[in-house]
Amino acid sequence: MTEDLDIKLIKYTQEGLPLTKTPYKDIADGVGMTEEEVIDRLKALLENGKIRRLAASIAHRKIGINSNAMTVWKVSQDKVEECGKIMAAFEEVTHCYERPTFPGWEYNVFTMIHGYTDEECENVINSIKEKTGLDDYVMLYSEKEFKKVGVRI
């Protein structure tokens, strides 16, 4: 369970922290807590993983990271752990997940790869192939972005 005060704090800050010299003090004034309490609660939320990061979300396209290849891999069950770790170690691999398969869909490991160019993404894919020995994969490039927003509560 997430406490009401935590929810209140997240809701108050999720669109952006105040860009002031004392942001936590200003949040505290806004939600009726003390600065110390705001800091302690944020610390706890980071520690228990309810908040992944207290950081900037970057518009990656805007800074030139234009290529995003969702690459899906067919990995045998006994190799998933080993391959997942190898893939996750690449800086350009921002997400790496195992997902279920179903009839007609056999790709069980997903990597999201971001790069300045398609070539940069494909260099990473080639390195993954070399290191894992995998060869059944599909690079799914985004053709059109219909929606991209951060998760809110």
Added chain:
Amino acid sequence: MALSEIEKKILQRLQSNLPLTHRPFLDIANELDLDEDLVIEKIKAMVEGKYVRRLAPIINTQAVGNSATLAAMQVPDDKIDDVAEVINGYSGVSHNYLRKGKNKELPLNIWFTMSAPTQEKLEENIKEIETRTGLDVRMLPTTKKFKIGVKFKIYRKG
């Protein structure tokens, strides 16, 4: 406007956690050997210039009790925009993309992520999308996480 070296430096730092201290931007300024006012001013400019979507807590939707899934659909070309609009109408949808296989053709072409307060509600939304579009939706929830980072390198190699 292209980012200056100072802005790149700040942006790189901002992808990691903000210090939980009385004066976090002063701490960052000290780390980077910059002035606090300048750091704040540059962050404001990068938010305004939309280089930074937000400087905020990034929520782990599942850890706060929500259910989430990646979902995929096979949508005929002439229905893509209509289907995308239906999907976008759900507030729990955070990503929605048209994707094409480069080295191999795949039937699934619309990929989106959705979260909802409960698993039941999530499944209800997915069913509703199927009813409204007349197309199947495949749910591909995470069974194991190896990495979720989304920290970009602001500086190019070489």
